[in-house]
Amino acid sequence: MNNAPIGVFDSGMGGLTVMAALAKKLPGEQFIYLGDTARLPYGTKSADTVRRYALQAAHALTERGVKMVVIACNTASVGLPYLKEALAPMPVLGVIEPGAEAALRMAPNGPVAVIATEGTVKGGAYVHAIHDRSSAPVVQKPCPLFVPLAEEGLTEGPIPEAVARRYLEPLLAQLPKPKVLVLGCTHYPVLKKVIAGVAGPDIALVDSAAITADAVAELLELRDLKASAKQGPHKFLVTDAPDRFARVGEIFFGEPIDPGAVEQVDLQ
Structure with a gap:
């Protein structure tokens, strides 16, 4: 079981930034990535619909024998x-909890600013996760627009900078000024340079x-699930659209993706 792959899923290609970080951190592990490209974006859909899609994606990965x-x-x-309930005892990890904990390590008393999709903001996931741990104020x-900019490869220059200023300047002008900014969407790391430049x-x-x-990496060690080979x-x-995934996905993965390694599947 330890040498089984790790399953990773997202609504599309943004999660490849997470998979790239995972592959760098854990070079001895094999990963299976699932992008639900037929039904993206998740950010504009209801919570019930997103939960259903997430369960379908997770089950598709467990059928591939992930650990x-x-x-x-x-x-x-x-x-x-x-997913934790449905897949137990298999470990399941999201990106919200680690992000909230990291933000509070950097600024224990806040204020914390979060930029994300409309769905993440409306759902208040980061607010809940931060306030479960601290009374730090959150905006x-x-x-x-960061998502289409990222997918078009417009990650530097005057266009993404103008968009970043439009979004961030009013947010960061609030008092007290935020001390930490959470990139609450997996597309956003490819715009990190522009966002950092505007944030200061x-x-x-x-x-x-x-x-x-x-x-x-910590969870693998804790559960004794680290691969031996x-x-x-x-x-x-x-x-x-597997061909488009292979072409555009390179922006997020940071290296070429062989179209022959991309398989189209149906989620039920």
């Missing part, structure tokens, strides 16, 4: 309690991809 499931999607993390801002050096950024990789190359599953 752990990572929800590499902030919006889909609304389904974390349901939020949906940044929907006094505000720490929480990259959910890197933080989640650290949390997965890598079982093969990483695999990619999508529900639509």
Whole structure:
């Protein structure tokens, strides 16, 4: 079982930033990534619908024999309690809890700012996770244009900078000024340079991809699930447009994705 792969899923390609961080942190592990590209984005859908989609994605991964499931999607993390119950005793980890804990390590008393999709902001997942641990004040801002900018590869230059200023300047002008900014969508790390430039050096950024990789590594050690030998190359599953996934996914994964390694599947 220890040499079984780790399953990772997202509504589309953004979760590849998490998988890239996982692969770097845990080079001896094999990963299976599932992108529900036929039904993205999750950020505009109801919580009930997102929970149903998350369960279907998780079951598709367990059918492939994974030993752990990572929800590499902030919006889909609304389904974390349901997946933990449905997949028990298999460990299931989302990106919200590690991100909240990292934000509070950087600024124990806040204020904490969160930028995310509309669904994540409306659901208040980060607010709940932070307030479960602290009374630190939290401010939020949906940044929907960051997703198409990331997928078009517009990660630097005047266009993403103008969008970042429009979103961030009013958020960061609030008093007391936020001390930490959580990148609450897995698309956002590829825009990190632009976001950091607008936020300025006094505000720490929480990259959910890197933080989640650290949390997965700790959980593998805790559960004694670390692989003794890598079982093969990483695999990619999508529900639509595998060629586009391989082409655009390189932006998020940080290296080329072989189209032959991308398999189209149906989720039930």
